[in-house]
Amino acid sequence: xxxxxxxxDDIVTWADEQVAALRALAARSDLSNAVDWENVIEExxxxxxxxxxxxxxxxxxxxxxILKYASAPSAQSTRSWRxxxxxxxxxxxxxxxxxxxxxxxxxxLWARSxxxxxxxxxxxxxxxxxxxxxxxxxxxEELTAPDFDMDRGLERLAAVLKSPPDRH
Numbered sequence: 001x002x003x004x005x006x007x008x009d010d011i012v013t014w015a016d017e018q019v020a021a022l023r024a025l026a027a028r029s030d031l032s033n034a035v036d037w038e039n040v041i042e043e044x045x046x047x048x049x050x051x052x053x054x055x056x057x058x059x060x061x062x063x064x065x066i067l068k069y070a071s072a073p074s075a076q077s078t079r080s081w082r083x084x085x086x087x088x089x090x091x092x093x094x095x096x097x098x099x100x101x102x103x104x105x106x107x108x109l110w111a112r113s114x115x116x117x118x119x120x121x122x123x124x125x126x127x128x129x130x131x132x133x134x135x136x137x138x139x140x141e142e143l144t145a146p147d148f149d150m151d152r153g154l155e156r157l158a159a160v161l162k163s164p165p166d167r168h
Contacts, residue, residue, distance in 0.1 A: 012097055012099045012100055012103070019044055019045055023041060026038070026041070054095050055104070058088040058092035059088070059109060065081040065084045065150070066154060067113060068117050068126075071126060071127065071129040072121060072124075081150070085153065086149060089143075092143065093146065106135075106136045110135065110136035110137075131161050137156060137160035138153070142156065
């Protein structure tokens, strides 16, 4: 193997490469059809998808807690929200690979985070901060940087809320 550690370094890329190789093998009529190619391929594809879903979940939880803190900074739970951001960031940073960047729908992730933060705040009579952008105000590199924490998230969010809207 040219890259024996790809499985450990970037399982999403590894899965893509394995799926392509298996599809090529499955197309060959000279090989045994004893292998259930489609289900084997599907299982390997799911390995990559599950890592992406794990990263999306951790990132969403980070964003939800940042949004809640920005919206209700005097709520009792703010200290636990800070801890939650750190815990979810650690999970995202551990699993995130650059190959995931184009596979994650960042604006959908942001919209879902807003929706869930709003629901959590509503439950306790708080409101979501006004003026949030429609698009994710963080880059993937910001969210997964080793030094990202609640303060960095709040600073970035405050800067976006103060800046004039983008006019493309």
